[in-house]
Amino acid sequence: MARQQDPAGPRAAMIRSAIRLIRQRGVAAVSFADVLADSGAPRGSIYHHFPGGKSQLVEEATRSAAEQLSAGVARTLDAPDAPGALRALAGLWRRGLEAGDYAVGCPIVAAALGTERAARDIAGATFGTWCDLISDKLVADGADPGRARSTAVLVVSALEGALVFAQAQRSSAPLDVVVDELSALCRSVIDVAPRG
Amino acid sequence: MARQQDPAGPRAAMIRSAIRLIRQRGVAAVSFADVLADSGAPRGSIYHHFPGGKSQLVEEATRSAAEQLSAGVARTLDAPDAPGALRALAGLWRRGLEAGDYAVGCPIVAAALGTERAARDIAGATFGTWCDLISDKLVADGADPGRARSTAVLVVSALEGALVFAQAQRSSAPLDVVVDELSALCRSVIDVAPRG
DNA sequence: GTCTATACGAAGATAGAC
DNA sequence: GTCTATCTTCGTATAGAC
Structure with a gap:
């Protein structure tokens, strides 16, 4: 698909392709051959760049994503x-x-459900990071820290779940509904304790 | 693992095993050999029971789940x-x-993210069914039908997302947090329009 | 760094005997 | 219904030349 010269070199191109393919098919269903074909990277350089094999590629792709x-x-x-x-x-x-015709999901979810342990651990840490970011934002807007934390966990969970929901139904409607609900919830969390 | 005689026969045993393995590894990472080993079903009977091959097995397993x-x-x-x-x-x-050491997820999510189209469609319909059930319950408890519907979509999304979250972090904490939040939300949706 | 060639195993699927 | 055997394809991974 891409197959053009990547300015960052074949290694970066392979990681980019791995992310795209993992989002579409899941970790287990992506092979080196797929990544090579998609990235246009030279055949003989896989184990030069990724001596750890597929595990390493998946781990680095997850980390990059x-x-x-x-x-x-x-x-x-x-x-x-x-x-x-x-x-x-x-x-x-x-x-x-x-853009991906409802077939392209979240790479972190794919990593969380995959069989590569390192990638799954990165997924867990990443969800935590997102919760931190959202929680901080809510607190900055005046929410109680405790409420902000649990609201952030709900937001991350609901958005990821809605994404899967939308993929299954090939419609963004579930995502839109969830966003409306979460927006209202965020407003109520902030309004309870406005800044000051 | 199981390998005992299943009263319902090898076919049902294979479907049961397929569900368990799909929940653990995802659709793509489950092979016929795995299903046979796990179910104890006889080797030569796969294509007798499932002439459609893996697609058929995955589809039936998803439908059954x-x-x-x-x-x-x-x-x-x-x-x-x-x-x-x-x-x-x-x-x-x-x-x-x-019970599954945080490695056993939801088979419907696995189907939604898998590459088998029939299974993915079943996943979409199943999420819809759950929303219907939850929405009806909220309405029966006095909620406004419109609010109930969107709340149900949020509940299903958040629970599924929290499950993935919990798998990634190998902890049920995210699920507990989300349940508390959703319970409070359901209460507020019902309280706004109490029965009568 | 990249190439070809290949080892080795596992996958899905089919054929034909019992 | 179940068996063994086999075909074909594909997967990861390695070896060694350039």
Whole structure:
């Protein structure tokens, strides 16, 4: 698909392709051959770049995806209010869904459900990071820290669950509904204890 | 593991094993050999019972799991109040998580993220069924039908997402937090429009 | 760093005997 | 209904030349 020269070299291209394919098919269903074909990387360089084999590739792909997504979450949370930030966050998911014909999911979920332990641990840490970011935002907007924490866990869980829901039904409707509900919830959490 | 004579015969045993293995590893990572070893079914009878091959086995396993789970959801919702029903529902997930050392997830999620189209469609319909059941319960408890519907979508999404979250972190804490949040939300949805 | 070639096993699927 | 045997394809991984 891509097969063009990647400025960052074949290694980065392979990781990028691995992320894309893992999102589409899950960790177990992605082979080296798939990654090579998709990235256009040279056949003989797999074990040069990834001596640890598939485990290493999956781990690095998950780590890379987690860093990108966490940076995106942090950036999106730079909005005036938490409900708006949430909408923007869900908009990212939504566009990804529609662009990938509802077959492209979250790479962190794929890692969490995969069989590679290192990748699963990264997934667990990444969910935690997202909760921290969202919780901090809610607190900054005036929410009680305890309420903010549990609300953040709900937000992350519900968004990820809605993504799976939307994939199964090939429709972004569940995601939209969940975002509306979560926005209202965030507002109520903030309103209870407004800043000051 | 099981390998004992199944009263319902090898076919049912194979489906049961397929469900268990799919929950642990995902659709793509389960092979016929795995199912045979786990179920103790005779080697030569695979294509006799499942002429459609792996697709058929996965589809039937997903359908069977969906029926069992939907029946379980309906049964659990036979509780006096919606928040209590929700707690009971999450308790089912929770016990499954802990019994399977946080490696056994939801078969419907696995189907939704798998590569078998028929199974994914069943997953979509199953999520819809659960939403119907929960929505009906909320309405029966006095909630506004519109609010009940969107709340049900949130509940299903959040529970499934929390399950993935909990698997990634190997802890049921995220699930517990989400259940508390959802219970409070259900109460508020019911309280707004009490029966009468 | 990249190539070809290949070892080795496991996967899905089929054929034909019993 | 169940067996063994086999075909074919695909997967990971390695060896050794360039």
